[in-house]
Amino acid sequence: MEVKDIFIRNMKTEDFNENEYLDEYLKELRANGVNIVISKLDDLINWGRSNSVWPLTFATSCCGIEFMCLGAARYDFARFGWEVTRNSPRQADVVFCCGTIVHKMAPVLKRLYDQMAEPKYVMAFGSCAIGGGPFKKSYHTVMGVDQIIPVDVYVPGCPPRPDAMIYGMMQLARKIKLQEFFSLPKQPELSRHCGTDPQSAEKEINNVQEVADQAHNDKNIEKGGSE
Amino acid sequence: MFQFSVVTQWIDEFLRSYLSEGWTLLVEFVLIALLVLTAYAVLALLLIYIERKVCAFFQCRIGPNRVGPFGILQSVADMVKILLKEIIRINKVDSFLFTLACFLVIIASLCTFGALPFDGGLHVIDFNIGVFYLLAVSSLGVVGILLAGWSSNNKYTMIGAMRSGAQLISYELSCGLSLLSIVILSGTMQLSQIVEQQSDLWFIFKGHVPAFIAFVIYLIAGHAETNRGPFDLPEAESELTAGYHTEYSGIQFGFFYLAEYLNMFIIAAIAATMFLGGWMPFHVPGWESFNGIMDYIPPVIWFFGKTFFCVFLALWVRWAFPRLRIDQLLALEWKILLPIGLINIILMTLLVIL
Amino acid sequence: MNILENLLALLPFATVEQKENIFTLTVSKEKLYETASILKKNELVSFDFLCDIIGMDYGDSLGLIYRLNSSAYPAYTLTLKTSTEERENPRIDSVIDLWDSADLYEREAHDFLGIAFTGNPDMRRLFLRQDWKGYPLRKDYDASPEVNPIPMENEKIEDMETLPIIDLNPDRKIEPEKLFEAGEYVVNFGPQHPATHGVLHLRVALDGEIIMKIDPNFGYIHRGIEKMCEAYTYPQMLHLTDRMDYVSGPINRHGLCLAIEKGLELEVPERAQYIRTIIDELSRVASHLLGWGCMAMDMGSITAFVYGMRDREKIMDIIEETCGGRLMANYNVIGGVMADIHPDFQKKVKEFIPYMRKMLKEHHLLFTGNPIARGRMDGVGYLSKEKAISLGATGPTGRASGWHNDIRKIEPYAVYGKVAFEEMLREGGMTFDRYIIRLDEIKESLHIIEQLIDNIPEGAYAAKTKAVIKVPEGEYFSRVENARGEFGVYINSRGDKYPYRVKFRSPSMTLVNTLKAIAVGTKVADLIMLGGSLDYVVPCIDR
Structure with a gap:
């Protein structure tokens, strides 16, 4: 069966500008072909996933204010069903990485990413999150979040306007539409990976789970609980 | 007036004509379970959608409008997503209790949901102690919340669970007292009879002032029992990230999420049944033609109309008020609602005696 | 001033x-503590506010x-200088027992320059990780990424750690303190937490719901702006100020421009002064609206937050039309403003003023009169005037405690001297006072804009400057009234096109210290609300 064009209801396909990456991927998918049952199921799953992306409230600096604007009356990303911002990383689907990430924050962001449940996506908002931005010359800035975690969509701007953020969200929705749940092995790497090799990444995750979260230092739980 | 028991009896007779006693019962149980579960899920999704739309309305926004016509499939998409979301196995949690907790919460609300009279005869079980059963089962949910908070091994969830425990146990009293005043008025605990007795006039009018006071107390206390703002301390977003369910992901979190909305529905439905006549149409003694016209509207619509009216009240309060602090929350219950509730019972007793 | 000469x-x-009105005292480091205590404790004029x-x-x-400033004579500034030749192990006496605000400032100096303060009970690094190598603001700092690679593991923070101290002074002996006692229930709020207004990390010891002790941790958004400024030319470093306190960015930038203009002795055209003032006041309104909304959201009322944002969008529209940027106005430049105002600017602002007045009433209706909101705010978080001055809690927070500290009145810059406006003062010092004073200030800002908007004079919108700006050798201070308090700029120039040292005085930093002081004894829910009422912006603290 022919793989369909990626179509999302929220925005016309021709309104998207940079499409080479997704087009090429679509070609690749078509060359392989898919089973009709599987593809129908995949369509259903992707429909659900791309229409219900719950962001984690994560904002370090300026772009966070534009993110707030996005949730408020004028831009209202509730229209697309994205407004269920979860504060717990376990329940969120996407990290809106709004703002500069510095050395001290880097491990925290990485841990947040590790704490999230699959499928999880990352969007880098603003020049700082993309590549250091105006703070390129600083001694304490991480030059882009993709040095720490893989990024799906980059939205440039300093800070990006809420409209640009919505555009980025739509791109992410399209990207999710191309995912395959049932034919995982064939799936190419959708997101750019950071420097760590898979083995060490796995080890990292174990470590994170062993070293209990800052918020649940178990020693104190026991003490606090018995009081 | 159309009674739903006609349909159920017909199904029963139809099954009995083909199957033996035991098999009939089995088939009926399975049918009922399927129906209740489906209704539960559909209602929860509908409520989530309604809440998001109403909330957007209060906040000068549009709300979900892209997925399906008017965004009506938004919560279906959410459900598809959440069903396929990874369930994280966390080290250092009590995994048995951790898994059990979310089931406890949803079972408690399901059991309550089953006992609601949606229509004459559309009633899973009609106990003679129906009110007592509702109160008993709906308060089981707090065990699930406490377990969730405790077993997660996280300080936020712990604080959230403790808050929830204090809150639910306190407000259970006011809930019970206000329902008790209606039990005094009607003289029965059987839900079907309570509804039948309101065929001439709803209890909120029949019971004069005490019934109205009981209704208001029940709405406040019931709202507090659903853990929703301004009483959402157990999951106070700005304080405790996500409260007692911080560590849950995937469908386990989905259970808490569904149960929260369904509890809101249940509280509203009980309020509608006990005070606003349940599925009974609006009748005024003496106005025969008016009563006749009212009877043309099916009872199911009356039931859901009244319930969604109460749900709307809850949403209105939810999105207009800031959150209470824990000491204010307890003071409201123990210093204001409980004394008023007790005096109200005396008033109601006097009303019934005189 | 005679009293000062007597002193x-x-x-x-x-x-x-x-x-001008700045007195500079230079003392040896041995005499520093003595001088400081005379300045603080004398009967003539007590310099009770350590600004920076x-x-x-x-x-x-x-x-x-x-x-140093005196709350009795706020117009006079006294700078006290000291230095040490020692570079390996520099030690200077701490003044923490004289001013509460010295705590974080000393830790900052320790972090950036490696100066140890004897007598300060807490000598941890403030912004950088404890394992950071080198002191970044020293001129010989090695900034190569090999020295300090991106860490992939969280900093190990022990709850029961003993605080590092430097204690060599036999007269003022201090005991090493433990941060938290064993058995205390320590909860982390942040760095990623919905209600810390950025990435602030608060470690809170709880007894049930009651807060026993707070330990704020900074640096999760420390971007090294001060060090970067040393490598940037003057026009280049302007844009960094917008990104510090991003909700009132134009005001910060105004402050930096004022300092540079002081150095260049540049006359700013009248038209530019007017425009700057209007933009400043607009962004103050925007900032207070956001602050109001966030405080309401911290208390659980999300609707109020959306209402605040809705009205803020109107200001964003006006600013975007004229300045080109929504959040980052990037509007002030050295000698004036970047571009002339948009033709619709005056019309839109005039439409906005009555709109905002109407909406303010709605805001009061929605939140101020709400019984739950009043119940939450009344009687919580008392900050006395003395404590506010000692902590250096400037801005609306200080004014809510009755401290007259509005720079717009004390040291009128731009055209604040020409407009009639009142400095909002309240005596209560409670959370409700801090809340209501912001809404009152919105009203007053609208009043200021109203007076100016029709009277913008014709003329150039910016003074002509040279292509390469070189500020003459010297030290330049400027201060402006940010939406959160006093924003100070210090520039040390050696006549180059790059500054030798730039320091920003962040109003938010002292506010976090204030939170630490006023939140003890309240409930967890109050901690979040008090944070909202102080309305700090974390990137401004971390810089």
Whole structure:
């Protein structure tokens, strides 16, 4: 069966500008072909996933204010069903990485990413999150979040306007539409990976789970609980 | 007036004509379970959608409008997503209790949901102690919340669970007292009879002032029992990230999420049944033609109309008020609602005696 | 000023210079504590407000500049300078027992320059990780990424750690303190937490719901702006100020422009002054609206937050049309503003003023009169005037406690001298006072804009400057009234096109210290609400 064009209801396909990456991927998918049952199921799953992306409230600096604007009356990303911002990383689907990430924050962001449940996506908002931005010359800035975690969509701007953020969200929705749940092995790497090799990444995750979260230092739980 | 028991009896007779006693019962149980579960899920999704739309309305926004016509499939998409979301196995949690907790919460609300009279005869079980059963089962949910908070091994969830425990146990009293005043008025605990007795006039009018006071107390206390703002301390977003369910992901979190909305529905439905006549149409003694016209509207619509009216009240309060602090929350219950509730019972007793 | 001269007579060992209304005292480091305590404790004029401590690396020696103000005579600033030749192990007496605000400032100087303060009970690094190598603001700092690679593991923070101290002074002996006692229930709020207004990390010891102790941790958004400024030319470093306190960015940038203009002795055209003032006040309204909304959201009322944002969008529209940017106006430049105002600017602002007045009533209706909101705010978080001055809690927070500290009145810059407006003062010092004072200030800002908008004079919108701006050698201070308090700029120039040292005085930093002082004994829910009522912006603290 022919793989369909990626179509999302929220925005016309021709309104998207940079499409080479997704087009090429679509070609690749078509060359392989898919089973009709599987593809129908995949369509259903992707429909659900791309229409219900719950962001984690994560904002370090300026772009966070534009993110707030996005949730408020004028831009209202509730229209697309994205407004269920979860504060717990376990329940969120996407990290809106709004703002500069510095050395001290880097491990925290990485841990947040590790704490999230699959499928999880990352969007880098603003020049700082993309590549250091105006703070390129600083001694304490991480030059882009993709040095720490893989990024799906980059939205440039300093800070990006809420409209640009919505555009980025739509791109992410399209990207999710191309995912395959049932034919995982064939799936190419959708997101750019950071420097760590898979083995060490796995080890990292174990470590994170062993070293209990800052918020649940178990020693104190026991003490606090018995009081 | 159309009674739903006609349909159920017909199904029963139809099954009995083909199957033996035991098999009939089995088939009926399975049918009922399927129906209740489906209704539960559909209602929860509908409520989530309604809440998001109403909330957007209060906040000068549009709300979900892209997925399906008017965004009506938004919560279906959410459900598809959440069903396929990874369930994280966390080290250092009590995994048995951790898994059990979310089931406890949803079972408690399901059991309550089953006992609601949606229509004459559309009633899973009609106990003679129906009110007592509702109160008993709906308060089981707090065990699930406490377990969730405790077993997660996280300080936020712990604080959230403790808050929830204090809150639910306190407000259970006011809930019970206000329902008790209606039990005094009607003289029965059987839900079907309570509804039948309101065929001439709803209890909120029949019971004069005490019934109205009981209704208001029940709405406040019931709202507090659903853990929703301004009483959402157990999951106070700005304080405790996500409260007692911080560590849950995937469908386990989905259970808490569904149960929260369904509890809101249940509280509203009980309020509608006990005070606003349940599925009974609006009748005024003496106005025969008016009563006749009212009877043309099916009872199911009356039931859901009244319930969604109460749900709307809850949403209105939810999105207009800031959150209470824990000491204010307890003071409201123990210093204001409980004394008023007790005096109200005396008033109601006097009303019934005189 | 006679009193001041009498006071200076008490300090024979100090060399005194005077430049306009700034008195500069230079003392040796041995005499520092004595001088400071005389300045604080004398009966003539008590310098009870330590505005800032600026750490300096002069190349051959390390120095400290203390900026002192008196709440009784706010127009006069006294700077106290000291230095030490020692670079390996520099030690200077702590003044923490004189001013509460010294705590964080000293830790900052320790973090950036490696100066140890004897007598300060807490000598951890403030912004950088404890395992960070080197002191970034020293001129010989090695900034290569190999020295400090991106860490992939969280900093190990032990709850029961003993605080590092430097204690060599036998007269003022202090005992090493433990941060938290064993058995205390310590909960982390942040760095990623919905209600810390950025990435602030608060470690809170709880007894049930009651807060026993707070330990704020900074640095999760420390971007090294001050060090970067040293490598940027003057026009280049302007844009960094917008990104510090991003909700009132134009005001910060105004402050930096004022300092540079002071150095260049540049006359800013009248038209530019008017425009700057209007944009400043608009962004103050926007900032207070956001602050109001966030405080409401911290208390659980999300609807109020959306209402605040809705009205803020109107201001964003006006600013976007004229400045080109929504959040980052990037509008002030050295000598004026970037571009002339948009033709619709005056019309839109005039439409906005009555709209905002109407909406303010709605905001009061929605939140101020709400019984739950009043119940939450009343009687919580008392901050006395003395404590506010000692903590350096400037801005609306200080004014809510009755401290007259509005820079727009004390040291009128731009056209604040020409407009009639009232400095909002309240005596209560409670959370409700801090809340209501912001809404009152919105009203007052609208009043200021109303007076100016029709009277913008014709003329150039910016003074002509040279292509390469070189500020003459010297030290320049400026201060402006940010939406959160006093924003101070210090520039040390050596006549180059790059500054030698730039220091920003963040109003938010002292506010976090204030939170630490007023939140003890309240409930967890109050902690979040008090944070909202102080309305700090974390990137401004971390810089």
